[in-house]
Amino acid sequence: MTDYVRKILTSSVYEVAVQTPLEKMDLLSARLDHDILVKREDLQPVFSFKIRGAHNRIVHLSAEERARGVICASAGNHAQGVALSATRLGIRAIVVMPTTTPVIKVNAVKRLGGEVVLFGDGFDAARAHAAGLAEKHGHVFVHPFDDPDVIAGQGTVGLEIMRQHPEPIGAIYVPVGGGGLAAGIASFVKFLRPEIRVIGVEPDEAASMKAAIAAGKPVPLDRVGLFADGVAVRQVGDETFRLCRDLLDDIVTVSADEICAAIKDIFDDHRAITEPAGALALAGLRRDIENGNAPKDGALIAINSGANVNFDRLRYVAERAEIGERAEALLAVTIPERPGSYRAFIRLIGSRAITEFNYRYRAGDSARIFVGVKLTRGDIEKREIIDLLEGNDLAVTDLTDNEVAKLHVRHMVGGRAAGLTDEQVFRFQFPERPGALLKFLEGLNDAWNITLFHYRNHGSDYGRVLVGVQVPAETRADFFAHIDAIGFPYWDETQNPAYRQFLHMD
Structure with a gap:
């Protein structure tokens, strides 16, 4: 954990990323009788926290590696981070995206200078194809979560929260896909303030970290739901599993309807639209409160991890939000x-x-x-x-x-x-x-x-x-x-x- 804290403190994310605000949710706080805040990672230049880890990985490449170009597999948010970072550094970026990726994310990657390859109907198929292209052409593979530099870059979210809220914190709720964000935040927060609970949140139709912890090792899910495409990961990484197993206090799973209700909560309080994965942590926070498991003392903080959502998806969200809440x-x-x-x-x-x-x-x-x-x-x-x-x-x-x-x-x-x-x-x-x-x-x-x-x-x-x-x-x-x-x-x-x-x- 000490090594990760050092990596987080010395990471190079602010050449492309910004320090995002930690904002109070006044309406939801009053309704649920808790002090609830959200970390607005949807306000990053690529509308997602993923720019942090992607840039911290790419900036550490040698001159020889930069000349070979980088390649990644992503459903969209990591892809945008890689494309932006590589373009800023003058490096070629190839991005393999599942064919199910929302058009808004595909177009954003192209606009940021990435070369898009659409392959497979999910992240795992895209990742295997990207690995094959990397081996064939010599590109450097930039993993979306299972890499120490990526994890450290995401951990700067936890560093900012500690600076922004020195008052008591009961728990921090973090969305979990492959586990990079949760591993990074938990590494820093548990080192500095171990009394704070760090809780991972997964969709109940893509709970790969919960399955890994239950099995004692990363295991593939038979299938994953794609509603929260930003966290639709069939199997977590080895390094993220190791860190999350030891550092997370709990994992909460939520339904698609609960995610829709959380999207509505964020809109009601901040007039902001999040993608399903972006509202995942808040849905878990709400579930913990409703189940009586949330800490009674200290603020409850949820990471709003992104806002890359197709407009037509909002029809479904609006239809299901009231049922979810x-x-x-x-x-x-x-x-x-x-x-x-x-x-x-x-x-x-x-x-x-x-x-x-x-x-x-x-x-x-x-x-x-x-x-x-x-x-x-x-x-x-x-x-x-x-x-x-x-x-x-x-x-x-x-x-x-x-x-x-x-x-x-x-x-x-x-x-x-x-x-x-x-x-x-x-x-x-x-x-x-x-x-x-x-x-x-x-x-x-x-x-x-x-x-x-x-x-x-x-x-x-x-x-x-x-x-x-x-x-x-x-x-x-x-x-x-x-x-x-x-x-x-x-x-x-x-x-x-x-x-x-x-x-x-x-």
Whole structure:
């Protein structure tokens, strides 16, 4: 450990890296009743801490090694660090990236002067290909984590935290992929202030360090999930394993939904967007607090390790964040198939915000609806809602943690309704505020049977609903007069080709 402290203190990272701020998360601190801070490594020139280790390794190359050029394998963040450092030093850089790498990271490497080679569907395949190219062409391989100079460069994050926060620290939460950042930070922090807990955080679908510690040696995982691509490492390094095994106090694993919730937390407090791996440590911090394992005294610090995320990934993040923070319940509820049932159901929910409401007519005396309800008190409130509904003789199935429901079924509720006649379909728009959905339902007269209902709160100012109603030809004039009187803008979509082809029964 002493050798690593010396290497960290003498590392050459600030020729390309910056000292990033350690910022208080005021909103989250108040909500969780802890002093929570984040180390903003997303503010580095390449939007990731990886520039530290990459440069510290490359700057130590001999003149002969520099002439041969460098090569690395990376899902993106290490690649950008290598490209920037090599370009600054006038060294050729070849970067092998998995074909699954987000386009934003591929383009960033090219912009920084790296020569990109796309190969394989994961980091391990890319690393093997890079090693083969290095042997064939004589390039110097710059390992993303299992190298003493790389580990020492990443350890400067711990050095900065010690300088920036001399007050008591309860724990530092560090994202773990290959283990370089955790090994570097733990080496410095445990030498200087051994009372501080250093806790590694991994996705539960890529927990390679936890598996290694359990096995007593680095072992390959059968598979790794790619949501947090920055830490999607199938097997940790020998040197990072040795250090993390001896220096980490614990390893916490978290779900993709919890990572999404942490991304939202960082945005709410700092208006910053992080990549999934960047919010991983904060998700682990939250999990420790919720499980009662976080230290009661001293600040809790999470490393925000990066912000290289494709914009289109945010759609998934927003969809899953509320579930991850236990702020939304997804329920399948069976209600009587008769006019007025929807209003009665919404009245039972009360003032709670409805986030989703999907229904399609089916023959019989019961109807099944897929409903999302916003929670303010997590699982306790969800249990209260289920008890309330069941107490009113409604059958309820909790789908909140059902992957098929969250990923697929919520978008597939509907289809063609056999035996249905006289269906008219309308798209309505109304101001998105508490109680608006109930007001809309109360505006529909029980004289017309609702056959289809789809509503999803997308966070905009206006709620949008697709409604199917059985309207016999002889009552259509009355029906249109009625919905005109409701006062919400609407569009008749009965002839819409999407409806005709997928929902209408010919």
